[in-house]
Amino acid sequence: MPSLKGKVQTVLGLIEPSQLGCTMTHEHLTMDFSCCYYPPTSGQEALSSQPIEMKNLFWLKQNPYSNRENLLLCQETDAVKEELLHYKAAGGGTIVENTTTGIKRDMKTLKQLSKETGIHIIAGAGFYVDATHPAETRAMSVEQLAEVIVNEVTNGADGTSIKCGVIGEIGCSWPLTESENKVLQATAHAQSQLGCPVIIHPGRHSDSPFQIIRIMQEAGADISKTVMSHMDRTIFDEKKLLEFAKLGCYLEYDLFGTEFIFYHMSPDIDMPSDNERILRVRMLIDEGYEDKIVVAHDIHTKNRLKKYGGHGYSHILENIVPKMLVRGISQNKIDKLLVENPKQWLTFK
Ligand SMILES: [Zn+2]
Numbered sequence: 486m487p488s489l490k491g492k493v494q495t496v497l498g499l500i501e502p503s504q505l506g507c508t509m510t511h512e513h514l515t516m517d518f519s520c521c522y523y524p525p526t527s528g529q530e531a532l533s534s535q536p537i538e539m540k541n542l543f544w545l546k547q548n549p550y551s552n553r554e555n556l557l558l559c560q561e562t563d564a565v566k567e568e569l570l571h572y573k574a575a576g577g578g579t580i581v582e583n584t585t586t587g588i589k590r591d592m593k594t595l596k597q598l599s600k601e602t603g604i605h606i607i608a609g610a611g612f613y614v615d616a617t618h619p620a621e622t623r624a625m626s627v628e629q630l631a632e633v634i635v636n637e638v639t640n641g642a643d644g645t646s647i648k649c650g651v652i653g654e655i656g657c658s659w660p661l662t663e664s665e666n667k668v669l670q671a672t673a674h675a676q677s678q679l680g681c682p683v684i685i686h687p688g689r690h691s692d693s694p695f696q697i698i699r700i701m702q703e704a705g706a707d708i709s710k711t712v713m714s715h716m717d718r719t720i721f722d723e724k725k726l727l728e729f730a731k732l733g734c735y736l737e738y739d740l741f742g743t744e745f746i747f748y749h750m751s752p753d754i755d756m757p758s759d760n761e762r763i764l765r766v767r768m769l770i771d772e773g774y775e776d777k778i779v780v781a782h783d784i785h786t787k788n789r790l791k792k793y794g795g796h797g798y799s800h801i802l803e804n805i806v807p808k809m810l811v812r813g814i815s816q817n818k819i820d821k822l823l824v825e826n827p828k829q830w831l832t833f834k
Contacts, residue, residue, distance in 0.1 A: 489833035494650030495605045496596045506578025508827035511714055511739040511781035514565050514582050517589035518556040518785050520617050523749040525551040537793050545788045547745050555786045564792040569602040575799040579605040583654040587617025592647040610637035610649035612668050614656030623664045630671030651682045659688025673704035680834030684712040689751040691720045698732050708733050717762050718754055730774050738762050739781035742796040767814050775818050779826050
């Protein structure tokens with residue numbers, strides 16, 4: 486087996502970090518999110534099984550998890566291919582594909598998409614949230630789980646020889662379950678063997694990221710090579726956010742393009758707007774964390790695709806970057822967020 490040190494591992498093999506270019510660190514190209522179906526409010530039941538059409542788009546934007554078809558991104562390979570070409574034309578180079586076991590990772594499709602578009606795709610090893618863990622996963626010891634993860638990076642995932650280049654997104658709930666706790670420890674063990682990048686999906690509570698870092702640290706993880714996803718919906722209090730930033734992981738603002746009023750997964754959360762995300766990122770840069778911020782859209786439902794009136798994978802490059810410049814974030818700092826920080830993170834140690 487060739488040494489991974491100093492390289493990045495894509496679904497087409499090892500590449501030099503300098504080849505990555507603009508990188509979205511948290512996307513999905515094919516997945517099934519049926520695990521998070523949320524029934525519509527009373528009176529709107531019929532909308533759950535209606536096809537996606539123009540007159541439903543606003544409702545769908547507000548209720549993305551209440552329409553069954555919307556959760557099947559795995560049915561959209563042709564549209565995703567076209568949208569990756571659009572991302573490439575807008576200056577994109579790489580996508581980190583965060584689909585892990587539990588939400589229907591599809592290594593062969595990822596390889597095919599990379600071949601056909603020329604976009605570097607990095608696949609994720611490991612397990613999504615507890616609600617998707619089968620009995621078999623729950624029964625495994627930390628060491629057995631670590632073995633599975635290491636194998637996905639070194640030999641290939643899901644019975645293929647296509648290898649993962651990152652561990653995650655590793656799913657955590659709030660409160661953290663016993664099975665998720667084991668997976669976190671296994672992630673730390675696998676990371677210390679492999680020197681690889683890790684990415685975590687925290688529970689929807691501002692204490693969750695702190696708890697995760699503590700568990701991983703105790704299990705020997707390299708926090709400086711770990712991304713904490715979904716910061717935009719997790720820590721709102723500025724003082725608490727800066728306290729968390731001190732722990733040294735990457736802070737990922739990855740829900741760009743998601744703007745809705747009622748967040749079914751956690752109704753108490755006010756989902757920020759893209760403008761608010763940009764101000765948050767600027768605040769973190771002003772506080773000295775420009776080397777620790779990464780961004781993405783976390784596309785995981787059909788309505789986020791251009792095909793269904795959504796923003797697609799190029800939204801950050803096309804719409805967010807120009808607004809960041811207006812808000813005084815320099816091109817040099819934007820390049821750190823889009824190119825340099827992902828490159829540092831994705832390179833094996
Ligand atoms: Zn995700």
